[in-house]
Amino acid sequence: MDAIVRQAIAKWPRVPACFGWLGLDARGRWYLRDAATQAKGSFRVSKGDWLRHVKLLAFIGRNYLADERGRWFFQNGPQQVFVELEATPWVWRISADGEIRSHTDQPATAEQILLDEQGRVYIATAIGLGIVHSLDVPTVAALLEQGRLAAPEDVVAQTLPARFGYVVSPAYDPVQR
Helix, strand or coil, X not given: CCHHHXXXXXXXXXXXXXXXXXXXXXXXXXXXXXXXXXXXXXXXXXXXXXXXXHHHHHHHHHCEEECCCCEEEEEEXXXXXXXXXXXXXXXXXXXXXXXXXXXXXXXXXXXXXXXXXXXXXXXXXXXXXXXXXHHHHHHHHHHHXXXXXXXXXXXXXXXXXXXXXXXXCCCCCCCCC
């Protein structure tokens, strides 16, 4: 977390959290979801505006965290902006040599490979579960064929949030900040 963010939290400790305004798709793209976008439906139905500003994306990435309930958020100064997830909290990019990096550019090591009923590939790591970016699925297939990754376990996508402890669509909870 950025030092300036920690300072803002100390200065304004009781800023209400924000829900529904930020989304992360299955390709690691962030979306801003204004009130009109939210009124059209869930993140899967109505994504919003794709954020492309490089410095803003880096700031979000450095301040992307999860709370004790598995709700992922961007710590924007003193305010937690909870994230609507299209798939998982992480989106993995995989290089030909097997290096795994998140959509926020964090390195990770595969602990488990999962394959769902629609052919989507997931990797469980020490920092959490992520979906493999669709462009990198052929790379994962090559690494599997080379024996450089463990054989995938078949899973039902709907079971992943409970199994790996994350919330796809955090809801406002007046009891918690």
